[in-house]
Amino acid sequence: MNTTYKKSLAVEGGNFDNAGMASIEIKKILKDLNIHDDILRKTAIAVYESELNIISYARNGRINLIVDDNEISIDVQDEGPGIEDIELAMQPGYSTATEHIRQMGFGAGMGLYNIKSCSDRFEISSTVNVGTHLKIIINRGNNL
Amino acid sequence: MTLGEVVKVLDAKLLVGEDRHLAIEVKTAFSADLMSDVLAFAKSGSLILTGLTTPQVVRTASILDAIALIIVRGKTPPQDTLKLAHELDIPVLSTNYILFETSGRLYANGIVGCVEKIGGINNSKL
Ligand SMILES: Nc1ncnc2c1ncn2[C@@H]1O[C@H](COP(=O)(O)OP(=O)(O)O)[C@@H](O)[C@H]1O
Numbered sequence: 001m002n003t004t005y006k007k008s009l010a011v012e013g014g015n016f017d018n019a020g021m022a023s024i025e026i027k028k029i030l031k032d033l034n035i036h037d038d039i040l041r042k043t044a045i046a047v048y049e050s051e052l053n054i055i056s057y058a059r060n061g062r063i064n065l066i067v068d069d070n071e072i073s074i075d076v077q078d079e080g081p082g083i084e085d086i087e088l089a090m091q092p093g094y095s096t097a098t099e100h101i102r103q104m105g106f107g108a109g110m111g112l113y114n115i116k117s118c119s120d121r122f123e124i125s126s127t128v129n130v131g132t133h134l135k136i137i138i139n140r141g142n143n144l
Numbered sequence: 145m146t147l148g149e150v151v152k153v154l155d156a157k158l159l160v161g162e163d164r165h166l167a168i169e170v171k172t173a174f175s176a177d178l179m180s181d182v183l184a185f186a187k188s189g190s191l192i193l194t195g196l197t198t199p200q201v202v203r204t205a206s207i208l209d210a211i212a213l214i215i216v217r218g219k220t221p222p223q224d225t226l227k228l229a230h231e232l233d234i235p236v237l238s239t240n241y242i243l244f245e246t247s248g249r250l251y252a253n254g255i256v257g258c259v260e261k262i263g264g265i266n267n268s269k270l
């Protein structure tokens with residue numbers, strides 16, 4: 001393969017009914033692109049946790065997927081409250097999730113930590129009252 | 145063991161799934177009611193044991209390529225959860241056993257955890 005695949009999906013804040021749909025769509029795309037199981041799983045988890053964070057905390061957001069020969073790049077951008085203390089938010093167990101989010105089994109404070117663990121490169125930036133931006137890179141190894 | 149044997153051992157109802165699913169070999173499982181923990185620790189090709197019945201459990205199982213969802217404590221998932229499981233081709237079992245008993249019965253039959261403990265990568269018994 002010597003092409004670059006791109007896909008951009010919108011995610012609506014507060015829409016818990018559809019939570020996970022964007023991630024499942026991205027996972028299907030990656031499967032069709034013959035991405036290895038292990039890399040597919042890491043990407044799917046990182047995208048899923050990112051999608052849930054948009055739905056849980058932001059007004060709206062976008063997941064931009066770019067797949068080339070070397071890596072899978074996921075850019076997650078949202079418009080929302082932003083994160084005041086990123087270091088604190090990254091800590092496993094830290095969560096401001098509401099009761100509603102917890103009832104669905106989320107809000108354990110493991111999301112950003114999981115995303116980072118699944119990534120080969122991870123960057124997070126956020127501006128309070130503007131939004132949050134995640135850059136997630138997962139290497140494809142020799143999986144061409 | 146096969147998923148069919150799992151159904152027998154747990155005296156479970158197969159709420160979603162067909163004969164072709166029952167032949168699938170199962171080796172590992174993960175029990176949790178926190179989906180973020182499932183995402184952090186479960187391996188693909190495992191059983192997910194949980195007391196949650198929301199559609200998000202099915203999407204979590206799908207993201208992880210789980211073999212099946214086992215709903216414990218006799219809970220019946222709502223229709224939208226079952227419909228989604230059907231669409232995403234995730235078998236769903238329901239058992240009256242509590243989570244501890246469900247896990248114990250599977251373990252006694254050779255199924256082990258996806259990971260043995262935190263810090264270890266794989267289960268040494270695999
Ligand atoms: N996109 C976001 N916008 C605003 N706040 C966020 C966002 N993502 C995460 N957070 C904050 O960081 C905390 C930790 O996030 P995370 O690790 O995903 O755990 P959880 O979602 O389970 O709380 C959240 O509780 C929330 O306060």
Ligand SMILES: [Mg+2]
Nearest residue numbers: 052053111112
């Ligand atoms: Mg989260």
